[in-house]
Amino acid sequence: xxxxxxxxxxxxxxxxxxxxxxxxxxxxxxxxxxxxxxxxxxxxxxxxxxxxxxxxxxxxxxxxxxxxxxxxxxxxxxxxxxxxxxxxxxxxxxxxxxxxxxxxxxxxxxxx
Amino acid sequence: xxxxxxxxxxxxxxxxxxxxxxxxxxxxxxxxxxxxxxxxxxxxxxxxxxxxxxxxxxxxxxxxxxxxxxxxxxxxxxxxxxxxxxxxxxxxxxxxxxxxxxxxxxxxxxxxxxxxxxxxxxxxxxxxxxxxxxxxxxxxxxxxxxxxxxxxxxxxxxxxxxxxxxxxxxxxxxxxxxxxxxxxxxxxxxxxxxxxxxxxxxxxxxxxxxxxxxxxxxxxxxxxxxxxxxxxxxxxxxxxxxxxxxxxxxxxxxxxxxxxxxxxxxxxxxxxxxxxxxxxxxxxxxxxxxxxxxxxxxxxxxxxxxxxxxxxxxxxxxxxxxxxxxxxxxxxxxxxxxxxxxxxxxxxxxxxxxxxxxxxxxxxxxxxxxxxxxxxxxxxxxxxxxxxxxxxxxxxxxxxxxxxxxx
Numbered sequence: 001x002x003x004x005x006x007x008x009x010x011x012x013x014x015x016x017x018x019x020x021x022x023x024x025x026x027x028x029x030x031x032x033x034x035x036x037x038x039x040x041x042x043x044x045x046x047x048x049x050x051x052x053x054x055x056x057x058x059x060x061x062x063x064x065x066x067x068x069x070x071x072x073x074x075x076x077x078x079x080x081x082x083x084x085x086x087x088x089x090x091x092x093x094x095x096x097x098x099x100x101x102x103x104x105x106x107x108x109x110x111x112x
Numbered sequence: 113x114x115x116x117x118x119x120x121x122x123x124x125x126x127x128x129x130x131x132x133x134x135x136x137x138x139x140x141x142x143x144x145x146x147x148x149x150x151x152x153x154x155x156x157x158x159x160x161x162x163x164x165x166x167x168x169x170x171x172x173x174x175x176x177x178x179x180x181x182x183x184x185x186x187x188x189x190x191x192x193x194x195x196x197x198x199x200x201x202x203x204x205x206x207x208x209x210x211x212x213x214x215x216x217x218x219x220x221x222x223x224x225x226x227x228x229x230x231x232x233x234x235x236x237x238x239x240x241x242x243x244x245x246x247x248x249x250x251x252x253x254x255x256x257x258x259x260x261x262x263x264x265x266x267x268x269x270x271x272x273x274x275x276x277x278x279x280x281x282x283x284x285x286x287x288x289x290x291x292x293x294x295x296x297x298x299x300x301x302x303x304x305x306x307x308x309x310x311x312x313x314x315x316x317x318x319x320x321x322x323x324x325x326x327x328x329x330x331x332x333x334x335x336x337x338x339x340x341x342x343x344x345x346x347x348x349x350x351x352x353x354x355x356x357x358x359x360x361x362x363x364x365x366x367x368x369x370x371x372x373x374x375x376x377x378x379x380x381x382x383x384x385x386x387x388x389x390x391x392x393x394x395x396x397x398x399x400x401x402x403x404x405x406x407x408x409x410x411x412x413x414x415x416x417x418x419x420x421x422x423x424x425x426x427x428x429x430x431x432x433x434x435x436x437x438x439x440x441x442x443x444x445x446x447x448x449x450x451x452x453x454x455x456x457x458x459x460x461x462x463x464x465x466x467x468x469x470x471x472x473x474x475x476x477x478x479x480x481x482x483x484x485x486x487x488x489x490x491x492x493x494x495x496x497x498x499x500x501x502x503x504x505x506x507x508x509x510x511x512x513x514x515x516x517x518x519x
Contacts, residue, residue: 044307045366047376047412047425051305 001096001109002070006061007033007089008081013059019076020063026112029062039087058089064099066109114199115206121336122204122211128327129218133160133225135320139379140229142313143372143424145306147506148233149313149516155228155240162241163221163248168192171220172213174253176203179263184254202262204334215331220256223280224248229424230288231295231496233306234503237511239494243486251287251482255279255475271471272445272453272464274343275332277387277438278475285431286476288422290483295496297421299503306423311372318375322351325382329389342449343389347382350389350401354381357405365409373409376429380408383433388441391453396444400437408433435472442468 008016013030020028034055041054065073074091082088101111137156141149163171169191177185189195195213199205204212224244258266259279266278273279298306308314329347333340358377363369384404385397392400411432412425422428442465445456455461490496497503502510509515 045362045368045370046308046372047370048362048366048373048409049416050366051307053305053307 001099002065002067003094003096004063004073005092006077007058008061009087009089010057010059012081015080016061016077019080020073023072023076025063025065025073031060033058033060064096064112066112114208118206118335119208119211122207122215122331122334125327125331126215126218128324132321132324133222135317135324136222136225138313139317139321140232140424142310142317143308144233146309146517147508149309150514151507151511152232154512156225159225159244160221162244163224164217166245166248167217167220171248171253175256176261179261182263182265184257185261206335219276219280220248220252223252223284226284226426226430227288227291229426230291230422232423234298234497235295236495236498239490239496243490246486250486251283251479255283266471270454270467272391272441273387274390275329275386277434278471281383281386281430281434282438282472282475283479285427285434286479287483288426289431290480291487292420292422294484294487294491299500301421315371315375318379322378322382329386333390339390339450345394346389346392346397347385349394349397350385351378351381353398353401354378354405357402358409361406361409377405380404380429380433383430384437387437388444391441391445391450393449400440400444404433404436407436438468438472
């Protein structure tokens with residue numbers, strides 16, 4: 001099993017979600033986050049004064065999939081979240097030891 | 113003789129002006145950081161209570177009571193003695209004296225509340241309360257007497273101030289300037305960024321101010337007729353024009369038109385039209401407001417040049433806007449609108465501009481010097497600013513043991 005964490009542009013969330021559902025991903029967790037990478041921040045204007053805001057709002061998606069689905073899922077996120085402009089985000093993949101469905105007590109792949 | 117129409121109008125206007133101070137609380141509250149929003153709202157809100165009590169006891173008598181040498185009223189109306197159900201001989205002679213008194217009270221409330229924007233996010237609450245009582249008594253009451261009191265020396269000189277350009281806006285704006293010179297800056301001023309925590313709250317507050325301002329200016333006609341309608345229209349037009357010119361100026365200067373800019377601009381227009389509202393026609397109001405939007409924007413820009421920490425731009429909006437409005441009254445006033453007024457420069461009476469200038473300078477000097485003295489004394493005795501630790505934790509939790517937003 002693998003956990004995919006993707007930081008993406010907020011307006012790309014719907015496309016990514018639909019893309020993942022099409023290939024059979026059954027659930028995901030989404031968080032509004034702030035951070036910076038190469039894009040750095042943006043400027044805000046209050047009463048004519050410019051303020052530099054370092055942290056840019058992003059969406060973090062967490063998806064858990066079986067090992068054989070990782071490549072496809074990553075490809076979908078890559079395609080759907082891409083604009084080609086700076087600030088498109090990143091995808092992190094890590095291996096996952098255990099998944100448990102609390103209601104039934106199922107373990108492993110069955111619980112995803 | 114009490115006129116019921118006028119009385120109804122004045123009472124409704126008083127209620128409208130009262131509502132401006134909670135509006136101001138929101139206007140200011142949205143512009144501070146979320147750790148200081150309650151403290152900021154509290155400063156305006158508690159002034160409603162504080163000044164209502166002091167006004168009842170001595171404030172009204174000092175401002176409007178029987179004249180002593182053109183400088184101040186005496187204390188014979190202490191605790192509203194002799195202020196009753198029949199009209200006063202000198203003020204608003206068609207409404208009960210109590211109605212005039214309570215209408216004036218609402219002005220006495222909002223004026224000190226305006227100053228709170230200058231020292232937002234850093235003043236000790238206890239010292240703040242004492243400052244407000246002293247300021248209201250030693251600065252507001254004399255000024256109100258000079259300009260509006262029967263026998264007041266600026267009134268006798270012929271200075272025009274329909275609804276409070278000098279008494280309310282210049283006095284609060286210049287006292288704000290004095291305050292930022294005496295009270296230390298916020299920690300991190302110039303390095304950290306103090307971003308408004310809730311602009312919708314500020315815009316809601318601006319809208320309430322605009323709404324209440326109809327009572328402020330039209331109500332200052334003190335009778336419900338043509339003059340009140342004229343002041344109402346001038347007020348609205350100036351606010352609208354200034355909202356647009358601030359927005360356009362900002363758009364050209366910074367490349368984006370902001371919501372906060374539209375709100376700030378309309379307030380600047382309301383400030384500027386206040387002294388002129390009952391003396392000028394609609395076209396003049398359009399110009400006065402239009403100029404105010406750009407002028408006050410530049411006034412707000414100026415503070416970073418000087419390095420002043422006028423947290424919420426009281427000087428830039430009320431000081432600059434009030435000064436412009438008072439002088440503009442000397443330019444655009446016409447007896448065609450108000451027989452009891454005068455003509456201004458553009459209507460063939462250049463002398464009026466000089467009189468307006470004198471009243472502006474007098475108000476500047478008096479408000480500035482008095483505020484400096486009061487604050488210096490309080491600084492030496494009680495301290496003005498909260499400790500560094502309290503400032504970092506925020507005034508809400510350290511001054512009031514509350515937080516505005518709980519998850």
